[in-house]
Amino acid sequence: MTFPLKRLDAFLNSITMYSLMLNGLFALAGVAVLFAILGWISFSPIQMIASFFILTIVSHVANLLFEKLTRAAVNLESVYITALLLFFILDPNVSSLYNVSMLAAAAVIAQASKYVFAIGRRHVFNPVAISAVVLGLFGVTSVLWWIATPFLFPFVLVFGLMVVRKIRRFEEVGAFAIGAILVALFRGVPILSLFLSWPLVFFGTLMLTEPRTAPAMKRHQMLFGAGVGLLFSSMLSIGSVSITPELALCLLNIFAFCVSPRDVVRLKFKSMTHETDQVCDFTFTPDRKLHFRAGQYLEWTLPLKKPDNRGNRRYFTIASAPSDEEVHLGVRIDQAHSSAFKKQLLEMKPGDELVGSHLAGEFTLPKDPSQKMVWIAGGIGVTPFRSMMRELAHTKQKRDIHLFYCANTEGDFAYKKEFEEGCTVTGVCLGLVVAKPASTWTGMCGFLTREMIEKEVPDFASRTFYFSGPPMMVENYVRLVESMGISKRQIKTDYFPGF
Structure with missing residues (x-):
């Protein structure tokens, strides 16, 4: 591996996926506003800033409401990531009450999708995509995908590739790109136009890869990516309904839901033991049997009393066996330099809860027992x-x-x-x-x-x-x-x- 890639991987390994997405989208939004000031993007920078705050504030308030109604564990980083993604695809025009209300509606729908459209505590649809689809079904024409501009393309490309390298979804994004390009070529769309004037890179690297609504297994990820890619460039119409990028993603989200593990569990803390000076084993009692293969991991969500910039979600391997009644989590904790998440783990009392979801991982035993x-x-x-x-x-x-x-x-x-x-x-x-x-x-x-x-x-x-x-x-x-x-x-x- 070359030196620049080593430096990049060291940086990517030092932050969470959610932190990378949030900070990267904030930076991209800043670049977009700057380009609007310079006249390179044909929107008012004041209106862009106003739309950003409307989406962020409404998303935050809506999420608080749904959190209270459902008592779900929430990741605030996810709330703001959704708001920022909406910022890049919706018309930032706030010159009328109608336009403002459409921005607010988009934010509410996106947050509601994480609760109202959830089945068995699992997200079904990408929140940003389903919000855009619902607006379109009601005849709202606010979905512009204005991020697809030549001036922003280099920044989107670099940031998008960083995200893909972080989450290792190369096959999924590659299958999407191949499918989209093949259909575009068949339809006579110039390749340069596909990259510079269509949201191909933004959509493929930052929306398609949303982990909670994409498949967990690589073979399914490739089918998922290819399916979305084929529909992305197809411009098909079924009656009065056109296949837009957001609708393509939602349709394949249903496929992802069907082929992915369905276990979302609430885990009650039971006990903690010190395995070494810096490794602790946490024992939890699940509210239902957790079905997984030995070697897989979960996304663990812990409501934090004092959040920090690393958020309240982590991916950890399940340290127990599928046949165990209890669920074990082994964590390395350096108390002098620990995140708020790990500090609160140490402070958990019997009966305290966290949530395990998004079961994934293919680091499992081979099916052939004779394999050495x-x-x-x-x-x-x-x-x-x-x-x-x-x-x-x-x-x-x-x-x-x-x-x-x-x-x-x-x-x-x-x-x-x-x-x-x-x-x-x-x-x-x-x-x-x-x-x-x-x-x-x-x-x-x-x-x-x-x-x-x-x-x-x-x-x-x-x-x-x-x-x-x-x-x-x-x-x-x-x-x-x-x-x-x-x-x-x-x-x-x-x-x-x-x-």
Whole structure:
């Protein structure tokens, strides 16, 4: 990986997906207003600013109302992201009461979609898209997609690609782009016009990828992206209804809802134990059985008493097994530099609640039980392997697996005793690697090397390698095994879009 990409990934890994979206959209809005002042965008900058405040304030108030009515856990960053996305697609003209009321209506509809149109606590439609569709059904012509202008294109492109790299939705966005371009070419639309005068990049990178209304699995994401792309450029009409970009997205949102996991659970805090000085295991009782595969992750939403700029949502791997009655969450917490989210986790009392949703992840056990594996874990990245090992133990499966568990010191191994006990039941071979060993340490020392792997796993070339841990560690060890002749199809890495 080149140096600029390393710097970019270091930045992206330091912030949450929601923070990236919110700050990026704010910056993009600032650029748009500046260009309006310069006369490069044909809107009044005063009216643009006014429309921004109308959308933001109404969104905030509407969300507070729906929150009170439904007692749902809310992410304020999501509220403002929705308002900003509406800002870029709606007519900013506020010269009449009618125009102002349409902006307000759009904000209310978008926020309502997160509650009123939710089924089983799950969002069905992209809030911005369904708001635009509803306005269109009532004959409102405020949906302009004015963000699609050559002057803003470079900024949208750079920001959009950052978002896609952060959330790793390359296949989904690529399938969308291919579908949209193919149909546009068939219809005779110039490619340059498609990129500069259509909202292709904005729509594909910032709206299509909304995680709560897109599929969780990659194969479904590609079908979803391709379907939206084909309709995006089609300009089809069914009777008096035209297939607009927003309607295309809503139609495929229904597909996403049908193929995605449906579990949204309320989790009551039960207890917390310290696995190491900086790793805590939290135990929760779900309000219903959580159906998932060992190694998958959830988006965890926690109402915060004192919010910070990192928000109240995080993605964490489920540390328990699917067959466990309780749900476990393993979290690394540096109390001196922790976010408000992690600080409040530490302050939870029995009975306190958080919400788990948007189950996703393909870092799971292979269906073929004869497939031999090497697991390589670093730090808190061991949690998916804990989930897998517990599931193997519960289902009385034995698989040919070698686990290299890497830590800075011997005291940094979370769930160490549990892994040692689990190995006797599951047949997993455990190898502990300590970077800074004490004089009494008799196991493997330093960083994992080619020689260690060759010695401990002589048949490594025939195995599938699973990696989970800090991004830099995963990147380095993937390069290591690739240098040993391991192909990319033999490598699986754990990833979720935020910390």
